[in-house]
Amino acid sequence: MKKKVLFSATVDSHILHFHVPYLKLFKEKGYEVHVATNGNEKIPYCDKKHIISFERSPYKLNNLKAIKQLKKIIDEENFEIIHTHTPMGSVVTRLASIKARKKGARVIYTAHGFHFYKGASKLNWLIFYPVEKILSRHTDCLITINKEDYELAKNKFKKCKQIEYVPGVGIDEEKFNFKMTTKEKNDLRKTIGLKKDDFVLIQVGELNENKNQIMSIEAMREIVKKHDNIHLVLAGTGVLKSFYKEKIKEYTLERNVHLLGYRKDVPKLLKISDVLLSLSHREGLPVNVIEAMFCGLPVIATNCRGNRDLVKNEKNGYFKEINDTNLLIKKIEKLYNDKEQYKEFKEYNKKEIKQYILENIIELLGKIYK
Secondary structure, three states, rough: OOOOEEEEEHHHHHHHOOOOHHHHHHHHHOOOEEEEEEEEEOOOOOEEEEEEEOOOOOOOOHHHHHHHHHHHHHHHHHHOOEEEHHHHHHHHHHHHHHHHHHOOOOOEEEEEOOOOOOOOOOOHHHHHHHHHHHHHHHOEEEEEEEEHHHHHHHOOOOOOOOEEEEOOOEHHHHOOOOOOOHHHHHHHHHHHHOOOEEEEEEEEOOOOOOOOOHHHHHHHHHHHOOOOOOEEEEEEEOHHHHHHHHHHOOOOOOOOOEEEEEEHHHHHHHHOOOOOEEEOOOOOOOOOHHHHHHHHEEEEEOOOHHHHHOOOOOOOOOOOOEEEOHHHHHHHHHHOOOOOOHHHHHHHHHHHHHHHHHHHHHHHOOOOOO
């Protein structure tokens, strides 16, 4: 009989964006690979797909239904390994796996960024911390992807059998190991409304309050008064799209701020950009920063969890406090004007990125799976 592994997450997109290489790893090792999500998209290297009533909100009663659904599947399938992701997906999965663990199943949980952290609201600590602490005793291995979460887990979750630090999900070199000719770069720039000599800031991610694109828009309001060839590119969509569109219009920034919506060509966009902005209030370990580093882009980032693991102030970019728009403007202008420091940051990033390569992360996770 084939050994079986289950990957679970609240939504398909999480598995598709981050975990396909690990499904492939198990498939190559001869496992029957199962995936449980609340979605019906086709997942590569998946033998059986289970649609579960996961909800992102902890207040939705559907999560109780999801526990029952998933428990039935887990008890019937006899998985050797269950690897769970996303906050509510992992709460449901670990509760559904309690009986299976007594029979030998091993449950691994990757925390992609606890909702409680230094600076988080008291409400987040009241709601999420007790749940994670209780469920840690039903977890065979807790994987954290940033150092702050790792230290917190080691200090607070004593009942968890094993706690590991793995720096992210890994960046696939194949997606970025391509060259673009000058003509290809200029042609892509032209489709966005950029000229070949424009200095391009890029911010990648969902348009929401946490990702904090409003700060970069506010900064651009001042920057264009002195530097009309500096442009901001926002790649992503989300609940604040209309709000940002109105702000851009209000500030008459239509020529210099470009809302691109969801893009499948982020690697190409990074290669035609000059600086990445990561201005979030919180992060787990931001993939967009890792990807930008791989492309040699200096990074200007907020001093928050996750960003701190990747950005070394004055070595590969700059830190700024979350609400300090004036400092953001100064750092953008510094990189625009100081070509020597810009070059130093690029070179540092190209060396530093090696530890985040997919091949290295697969090796670390492979040891944990064994």
